[in-house]
Amino acid sequence: MSASHQRLEMLGISKRFGSVQANYLVNLSVTAGEVVGLLGENGAGKSTLMNILYGLHRPDAGAIFLDGVQIDVSSPAVARVYGIGMVHQHFMLVQNHTVAENIALALSDAPAWNPVPFARAKIEEFGGRYGLKIDPAARISDLSAGEQQRVELLKALMGGAKWLVLDEPTSVLTPREADELFILLKRMTGEGHGIIFISHKLDEVLAITDRVVVLRHGRPAGECRTKDADQASLARLMIGRQIDKPSITNLTVPGDPVLEVSGLSSAGSRGPLTVNGASLTVRGGEIVGIAGISGNGQRELLETIAGSRPASAGTIRLCGTDITCYDVRARTAAGLAFVPEDRLHTGTVPSFSLVENAILRDAHRELFSRHGFLDNAKARERSERLISEYEVAAPDSDTPLRTLSGGNIQKFLLGRELDAAPKLLLAAHPTYGVDIAAAAVIHRVILERKSAGAAILLVSEDLDELLALSDRIGVMFRGELRVMFPREKVTRERIGLLMGGAPATSEELRC
Numbered sequence: 001m002s003a004s005h006q007r008l009e010m011l012g013i014s015k016r017f018g019s020v021q022a023n024y025l026v027n028l029s030v031t032a033g034e035v036v037g038l039l040g041e042n043g044a045g046k047s048t049l050m051n052i053l054y055g056l057h058r059p060d061a062g063a064i065f066l067d068g069v070q071i072d073v074s075s076p077a078v079a080r081v082y083g084i085g086m087v088h089q090h091f092m093l094v095q096n097h098t099v100a101e102n103i104a105l106a107l108s109d110a111p112a113w114n115p116v117p118f119a120r121a122k123i124e125e126f127g128g129r130y131g132l133k134i135d136p137a138a139r140i141s142d143l144s145a146g147e148q149q150r151v152e153l154l155k156a157l158m159g160g161a162k163w164l165v166l167d168e169p170t171s172v173l174t175p176r177e178a179d180e181l182f183i184l185l186k187r188m189t190g191e192g193h194g195i196i197f198i199s200h201k202l203d204e205v206l207a208i209t210d211r212v213v214v215l216r217h218g219r220p221a222g223e224c225r226t227k228d229a230d231q232a233s234l235a236r237l238m239i240g241r242q243i244d245k246p247s248i249t250n251l252t253v254p255g256d257p258v259l260e261v262s263g264l265s266s267a268g269s270r271g272p273l274t275v276n277g278a279s280l281t282v283r284g285g286e287i288v289g290i291a292g293i294s295g296n297g298q299r300e301l302l303e304t305i306a307g308s309r310p311a312s313a314g315t316i317r318l319c320g321t322d323i324t325c326y327d328v329r330a331r332t333a334a335g336l337a338f339v340p341e342d343r344l345h346t347g348t349v350p351s352f353s354l355v356e357n358a359i360l361r362d363a364h365r366e367l368f369s370r371h372g373f374l375d376n377a378k379a380r381e382r383s384e385r386l387i388s389e390y391e392v393a394a395p396d397s398d399t400p401l402r403t404l405s406g407g408n409i410q411k412f413l414l415g416r417e418l419d420a421a422p423k424l425l426l427a428a429h430p431t432y433g434v435d436i437a438a439a440a441v442i443h444r445v446i447l448e449r450k451s452a453g454a455a456i457l458l459v460s461e462d463l464d465e466l467l468a469l470s471d472r473i474g475v476m477f478r479g480e481l482r483v484m485f486p487r488e489k490v491t492r493e494r495i496g497l498l499m500g501g502a503p504a505t506s507e508e509l510r511c
Helices: 046-053 076-081 099-106 116-130 145-158 175-190 202-208 231-239 298-306 328-333 354-358 376-389 406-418 436-451 463-469 492-499 506-510
Strands: 007-017 020-031 035-039 061-066 069-071 084-087 163-167 194-198 211-216 219-225 257-267 273-283 286-291 313-318 336-339 424-428 455-459 472-477 480-486
Touching: 007 046, 020 035, 020 046, 020 061, 020 194, 020 211, 035 046, 035 202, 035 231, 046 084, 046 163, 046 194, 076 084, 084 145, 099 116, 099 145, 116 145, 116 175, 145 175, 175 194, 175 202, 175 492, 194 202, 202 231, 211 231, 219 231, 231 436, 257 298, 257 455, 273 286, 273 298, 273 313, 273 455, 286 436, 286 463, 286 492, 298 336, 298 424, 298 455, 328 336, 336 406, 354 376, 354 406, 376 406, 406 424, 406 436, 424 436, 436 455, 436 463, 463 492, 472 492, 480 506
Parallel strands: 020 219, 035 194, 035 211, 084 163, 163 194, 273 480, 286 455, 286 472, 336 424, 424 455
Antiparallel strands: 007 020, 007 061, 061 069, 211 219, 257 273, 257 313, 472 480
């Protein structure tokens, strides 16, 4: 790939999947040394457009040009030949292999016999050049999300990527890791790389990009220089109207304890404890947020409280009743609701319709059955109510869940869990990967449940979300719930340091 290439363009790109027009006459260009932001709601066509650029999909119409010459990007391998690389939101790494082994798998010029030493040398060379220091012998499963992202970036750069697509690159990073990524991007553009930056975080788009392209319903909605934009103007381009953030005021006085967790431990799938001696209390009318880098036990903490993962020690009490030995159905009946991290594989059946998913956990209840048979009318009534109340964009209740965007699936699932007015809501990453309109709806609903007296335990890697919604915030590190702060006594920067393993001060431990 010659460093002389100066402009990559997509012109008139259209793509249809069945009855869905994913892209229609979309233009996008990036020049050497430029960062272009690509914005749009869930389902706006961003991923489809980038998958076409990277050779994962073929366009129905339109073409891709490199310095004015049309190129045929028929596969990711061909994309890499033209210097096009992509770092996906979900990393494409072999978890039980080392960094060097993963890199060796991606290097076309590595020797077939014993390629790992060659990969190690490349890691040292490119790591030093771009400030991407990483231990070649480290196992991927032992790395933080930020370190795994460095491996993906090294793979792309070693493959000769001049044009790099980054899909939600900061979604699992600590503030410090995000800052380090932005420093790297500045270095890369200084060397002539062109970058397409996909993100729902408008503040990041404004901070790192030179130009912004916005899609809406698969079509171009607007383009502007970043210096001429602000969050409000970009939001209007994305959704066609003004988004009003929910008013977050701490008017609710916390009531009696609803959730009481004492000395809770839980083993991971490979044996070692992933939750180690956690204790916390959540009161009615209170939101307690849990921060932590992915893989430090937050998911396992919620799963253990919800009953989908057994506790190896400790107790869980719900409104004074010990539910430690209850199964999932019994905990649900006692007033617990759970919105899991993996919304497509836990708590839903993607191939089922919205009607079927609406009653997935309640089909056994008398409310939805008549003489042992499912009451379809009542099931449909619930589904249609959820679609309306939670602003779910779906053609009808018979639509398969898998055809919805991530934000609409999340709104539907949250609505289903809250429909029975639970006493306790466990929410894992409720706005992960969703657009600002969907996030505003989700935040509004969570705050409404808080005002109604529900206790809410919220796990999120979005520190701005935790600081905006939570009354108290705890930090998990290596399975331990280390500290718990009142929201007004902690900063975003301090939480980020604690997430990375910085020791808590004696004053913080007394909070």
